Amino acid sequence: MVYRLSGERVRLDLDGPVVEVEPIRAAPIQQLGLRRVGACLAASDAGPQLEALLALYEFVVREAQPSWDIADHLGPIPPTATGMARLPVPLAMAIAMGWLATLAVEEEPAETGEPASAVDAVLPPGPLRDEVKTRLRAVKAA
Numbered sequence: 001m002v003y004r005l006s007g008e009r010v011r012l013d014l015d016g017p018v019v020e021v022e023p024i025r026a027a028p029i030q031q032l033g034l035r036r037v038g039a040c041l042a043a044s045d046a047g048p049q050l051e052a053l054l055a056l057y058e059f060v061v062r063e064a065q066p067s068w069d070i071a072d073h074l075g076p077i078p079p080t081a082t083g084m085a086r087l088p089v090p091l092a093m094a095i096a097m098g099w100l101a102t103l104a105v106e107e108e109p110a111e112t113g114e115p116a117s118a119v120d121a122v123l124p125p126g127p128l129r130d131e132v133k134t135r136l137r138a139v140k141a142a
Contacts, residue, residue, distance in 0.1 A: 009067075012098035019095055021064035023102035027124040029063055030103045034128065037096060056096055057084040064099045 009020045024030050036056040043049035058081040060066065066079045070087065077083045084092045101122050119136065123129035 010102050012095060012102075014091075014094055014098060016091065017068050017070050019066055019068045019098070021066045021095075021099045021102065023104070024063070024100070025103070027103060027126065030100055030123070031128050033059060033063070033096070033100045034123075037093075037100070040093075053089070053092075054081060054085065057081040057092065060084065060096045060099055066095060066099070 005025060008023065010023045012019045012021060024033075033056075036052065036059050039052040040049060040056055043052045061079065061081045061084060068077075068079055070077045072086055074086070077086050084095070087095075103122075103124065117133065117136075119129060119133050123132060
């Protein structure tokens with residue numbers, strides 16, 4: 001007998017097309033996705049940036065199982081990594097980031113006395129969230 005997780009799908013809040021995905025159910029999947037997004041943002045040359053984008057698209061398609069009804073000059077765009085590469089980069093990144101925000105995070109009281117932030121709403125407690133908050137504080141202070 002196989003235990004199967006619920007097949008609930010989530011509609012992403014995008015300006016434009018309707019995109020539905022399987023929500024993230026485990027924090028490590030979200031962290032792997034965030035690392036791929038970070039690799040895209042860190043790449044300075046076109047070659048490494050393209051490789052990072054394609055790796056992100058492959059990860060999102062494999063894990064999120066997106067569905068959409070989007071077409072371009074060639075016709076319908078399939079919900080595949082190659083299809084995501086045909087989307088404008090801002091739309092493809094909005095799909096990836098929207099999916100990464102689907103992890104349900106249990107609210108916890110702020111331990112540091114700080115008010116809850118957007119990072120608290122998106123990332124589960126752990127070292128990744130602490131690192132992101134530390135970097136954001138450093139940017140604010142600069």
